[in-house]
Amino acid sequence: MASIDVYKQTAQTWFSELRDRICAELEAIETEISPDGAGRFVRTPWQRAEGGGGEMSVIKGKVFEKGGVNISTVHGEFSDVMRKEIPGASEDPRFWASGISLVIHPVSPLVPAVHMNTRMIVVGDGTKHWFGGGADLTPVVPVERDTQDFHAAFQRVCDAADPAYYAKFKKWCDEYFFLKHRNEARGIGGIFYDYVNTGEWGKDFAFTQEVGKALATIYPALVKRHMHETWDDEDRQRQLIKRGRYVEFNLLYDRGTRFGLMTGGNVEAILMSLPPVVHWG
Secondary structure, three states, X not given: OOOXXXXXXXXXHHHHHHHHHHHHHHHHHHHHHOOOOOOOOEEEEEEOOOOEEEEEEEEOOOOEXXXXXXXEEEEEEOOHHHHXXXXXXXXXXXXXXXXXXXXXXXXXXXXXXXXXXXXXXXXXXXXXXXXXXXXXXXXXXXXXXXHHHHHHHXXXXXXXXXXXXXXXXXXXXXXXXXXXXXXXXXXXXXXXXXEEOOOOHHHHHHHHHHHHHHHHHHHHHHHHHHOOOOOOHHHXXXXXXXXXXXXXXXXXXXHHHHHHHHOOOOHHHHHHHXXXXXXXX
């Protein structure tokens, strides 16, 4: 069995590689519209005073109005509040966390917004560690074919790892990405998982890798399916109102936003998920 330090380095390297792959896929789409080189990711590194740091990658183009693919690896000690919420932290508050977080807000209301994150968290001396993450799609107007293809992509990943995963993680996603104060879902769902540690690190890591690969394949396909379709001002208004719901969820309920802010993460990177323009009806 490899040491926890080897596991940590392996996971951190993967998140960086996945970032590069996804950025390349999305830049290639922008190139179809802007061969002159517009619509490229701008990378901005940042450091965390308490330990670690990361890199923001933000794109603003003709297909993607605003998109971010961020990676980070941070370490330190959980605050008193967080120690009560994280398994094992009350006994040993030291932590290490590495991951990738992605949110894409397209220009076209006919192209769905998407969110994905995957991460590895280690608590204390490394005895407690797990993977978490997921992916979900937020169209302005759901298209049945898109919904089916998106879910099928992640069901294949889940079924290959454990036949029980998909039903469990889909249900978790549906329940998690729900605006209770409005009694409505944020989007059409996907999968959401946390605390995955089967005792076989390689298996759990491979599952998390496949989640990232699935997103890197299915989302560009959905973008290409709709990016050339025509839309009007009414479509745009519906999009901006839907984005308002997205903001409400991220600021009121999102665990990743809360975790980042409460562990001293980079505020700009954490709030990268918010769309550039929104309306409340």
